[in-house]
Amino acid sequence: MQKDQLKIDYGYNNIEFNQFIEQHPVIPKGTLQLKSRGSLYYWYYALSVNVPNRVVYLCKAYIGKKNSLSSFELALLTLKNKYKKSNKKTILEDKVPDVPLDKKWSEHKFNMKLVNPANKRKYTVIVVGTGLAGASAAASMAELGYNVLAFSYHESPRRAHSIAAQGGINAAKNYQNDGDSTYRLFYDTIKGGDYRAREANVYRLAELSGNIIDQCVAQGVPFAREYGGHLDNRSFGGAQVSRTFYARGQTGQQLLLGAYSALIRQMNLKNVQFFPRHDMIDLVTIDGAAKGIITRNLLTGEIKSFPAHAVILATGGYGNVFYLSTNAMASNVTASWRAHKKGAFFANPCYTQIHPTCIPVSSDHQSKLTLMSESLRNDGRVWVPKKKNDTRLPSQISENERDYYLERLYPSFGNLVPRDVASRRAKEMCDQGYGVGETKLAVYLDFKDVIERNGSQWVSEKYGNLFDMYKQITGQNPYENPMMIYPAVHYTMGGLWVDYNLMSNMPGLHVIGEANFSDHGANRLGASALMQGLADGYFVIPYTIGNYLANQSSDLDIEHPNYAECVQENRDSIKTLLNISGTRTVDDLHKELGKIMWDNVGMSRSKKSLETALELIPKLKSNFWNNIKIPGLNNEFNPELEKAGRLIDFIELGELMALDALNREESCGGHFREEHQTEENEAKRDDDNYAYVAAWEYTKSQHVLHKEKLKFENVKLATRSYK
Amino acid sequence: MKINLKVWRQSNNLKGQFEEHYIENVSEDMSFFEMLDMLNNTLIEQNHEPIAFDHDCREGICGTCGVVINGKAHGPLKGVTTCQLHMRSFEDGDTLVVEPWRAPSFSIIKDLVVDRTAFDRIMESGGYVSVKTGGAPDANAIPIFKEDADQAFDSATCIGCGACVAACKNSSAMLFVGAKINQYAQLPQGQVEHPSRVRNMVTQMDEEGFGSCTNTGACEAECPKEISVENIIKLNKEYLKHSLGK
Secondary structure, eight states, X not given: OHHHHHHHHTTOOHHHHHHHHHHOXXXXXXXXXXXXXTTEEXXXXXESSOOTTOEEEEEEOOSSEETTEEHHHHHHHHHHHHHHHHHSOOOOOOOOOSSOGGGHHHHHHHHSOOOOHHHHTTOEEEEEOOSHHHHHHHHHHHHHTOEEEEEOSSSSGGGSGGGGOOSOEEOOOOTTOSSOOHHHHHHHHHHHTTTOSOHHHHHHHHHHHHHHXXXXXXXXXXXXXXXXXXXOOBOOTTOSXXXXXXXXXXXXXXXXXXXXXXXXXXXXXXXXXXETTEEEEEEEEETTEEEEEEEEETTTOOEEEEEOSEEEEOOOOOGXXXXXXXXXXXXXXXXXXXXXXXXXXXXXXXXEEEEEEEOOOOOTTOOOOOBOOGXXXXXXXXXXXXXXXXXXXXXXXXXXXXXXXXXXXXXXXGGGSOHHHHHHHHHHHHHTTOOOSSSSOOEXXXXXXXXXXXXXXXXXHXXXXXXXXXXXXXXXXXXXXXEEEEEEEEEEOOEEOOOTTSBOSSTTEEEOGGGXXXXXXXXXXXXXXXXXXXXXIIIIHHHHHHHHHTTSOSOOOTTOHHHHHHHHHHHHHHHHHHHHOOSBOHHHHHHHHHHHHHXXXXXXXXHHHHHHXXXXXXXXXXXXXXXXXXXXXXXXXXXXXXXXXXXXXXXXXHHHHHHHHHHOOSOBTTBOBTTSBOTTXXXXXXXXXXXXXXXXXXXXXXXXXXXXXXXXXXXXXXXXXXX | XXXXXXXXXXXXXXXXXXXXXXXXOOOTTSBHHHHHHHHHHHHHHTTOOOOOOOOOOSSSOSOOOOOEETTEETOSSTXXXXXXXXXXXXXXXXXXXXXXXXXXXXXXXXXXXXXXXXXXXXXXXXXXXXXXXXXXXXXXXXXXXXXXXXXXXXXXXXXXOOHHHHHOTTOBOHHHHHXXXXXXXXXXXXXXXXXXXXXXXXXXXXXXXXXXXXXXXXXXXXXXXXXXXXXXXXXXXXXXXXHTTO
16 A cells, blocks of 8 residues: 555556556556665556566656656656557668669768767677677777677687688689679579578678688788689689688688687777676667677676667577587577567578588487588589498499489589588488488598599698598598588578668667578578678678667666666576476487477478477477476576576577478478479479568567568579579 | 596585596497586486586587596597597596696686686787778788798697696696797788787786796697697797897
């Protein structure tokens, strides 16, 4: 009763409130509440039904009137506006400038607003993830003068999984004089992505590709060189020119160390504050805009909020939803997924890339899969025995008993067809009984010819570390016997939806690198991931972030109750997790999820398999909430607790992936629906009905689909052919 | 296979100790960490605390992992990180003594996990070429001898795992620092800042409490990327050259 009196003191009137609710039927039933924080009071609206974000903050409470408005009236006004906003139909605006393709980026750069150099330091920008995209973005923005906070769950930015990229980075430098150009790289990428990427973004990527190489060389990245002292190139899948720059089989490592060096230089200059071993576990929004993040310190368990004017997610891909993938053990979707649950749309989640050349699975204990760079397909030849269930050793199978099926099916691209094609054909061969090795789930990648032609010394110089790695893992010597390979989950083209400025539908939330959806369509070409991560980080976001911040006040309401509330919610949910104390370990349930995903939402999908997945995943979800077993406490270094939080997000994402795949009644790139294929078993697109980006909105009851129609003004939609 | 594991357990700043586990059904194809995964799963099921160890890419490139096995950093094989070590490298019935990196500059966080941020602070003091984003000249504007580029690459392959420090009886970080300095020293882009880089990185290395090099060569022997001790020789030479009279 005391509380009711307090409400009345602050201007509350029950009759007026009831009238207001009647007049605004869009507002769900609830009560107006007054809550204290410290010595002050605030108005909140609490919904009657128990849903997430059930209590919404309205405004500060005061006694009497200000500007002839009591705080009660102000609260009602805010409430009305909140629901007006949320009922507005969301239209996905790509913000692509309406000028010719090759003018778009330069026009846009000129038209974007700038932040005065003296004002830049008043703006705090958070970068989550410090791999290629994150480190390069953090460093470049700090150089410009913004106050940058960078977060990573690793101990050091140099550990990010960008480091594992082997083969190289594409750039339209045309150093080989083989006819490469910005337009050709753009065209190859659009075609390679099976016409499901946004033209303008891809063209910009191709345009910036050359700058990346210049930047990296200036940083001291030791790219491979020819004897004349100039940079060397090699070829990659999906291209008929040689445009891939490389540093032996460790290109990702060298590029990441380059970006890391730029970042630590800014750390040394105190322009970037780096928070190692901090896991982003939530996004803080104020009036629908991203205004900070919540992190858990992985060493102490401390849960804390960090306010900022803008948030940039550079948190990588979600391949680990399959449990076994070539991603690092800790790679996860949590940052993206939690932002998604706060309102950011998730685009094309079903586009996953299965890489054709990985070391096959050997046992149930396997914890991850290892990739053998695509560059191996430059000199290695893929084959299976012509006879089914042939158990002879490869050396006993003569040349005319071998089926070099990629060369046979695709005479012009041969072993260098794009990844989705190579993977699917390998699976097909194995499904038909031509597979090799103990499990019969493998094909040969043979270097016999090139070793005979150029000698093993030459091969070792080019691929030495890959051959060593293969030998280490399998115990087999690839100089003597052909490698055995099988496709594995490798990269996710889907991700949070972004516009041309790389901003999501949520103001202030930007997404770069693998975490966004924008540049690779339904299939990424080899050596393009490094290119995209660095283009976004070095050359796109430093410009577009200014355009956003120029319209923002430099004042930041760091006392806003949403920060404290979000911290509390996350503390509570961790407590809930730890209290379940069931019987299943995190890895155990993760393996189960992986199996469901691989069997039903893997390399090829059908209506039936997807429906099976949609039946099984909710069961797994409830199993998680009832049966998970997490040892230890929150306030200590507790890797199992970290993994559990990530697993639940993977489970929820898995469901959306199946939903998205079910919705997309066509085959394109990495998304292959068995119902939609040509007579030659190639992917059959449906451009009339599905040339759109599927952007999913999270609501409590269901996922809502929004479509961004893809406009092809420069490239003619055609059936992809690599024959 | 059966393996007898003696593993170091330690939490926070408490005194640590070895704990013994007898593990059956180890497959030869398992990696060393997959064996630990299996053990941890069992430990959790039996309501025991799992063994904490650092790892991430499990491809031998990120540098996150690393434990000392039977006195050797990253275990018995040459040129291999712990995550790439497979159980076929051991015999049935072997006893494996597993410890964290031991060095005064790497404090123990938990069990086998150590704090290597000292490496980042050394890098911060000068492990970069000061070039701003944008405005770099064309990548082919300055030709570089292939030999120089290759040598720079050999030094640049360091993964920063800290095995060199763990292997050294003096806990010296000379190989780590030497590798970075020589990468830039081989390239025209790294010349301008070279003298100050050498001085600053060596100063920071000393401040972090890493020991001196007494030329035992243990670092090279246990480095998973087989970085040559020549990097240390060159570092000493360069340090002498650029620190005298300063």
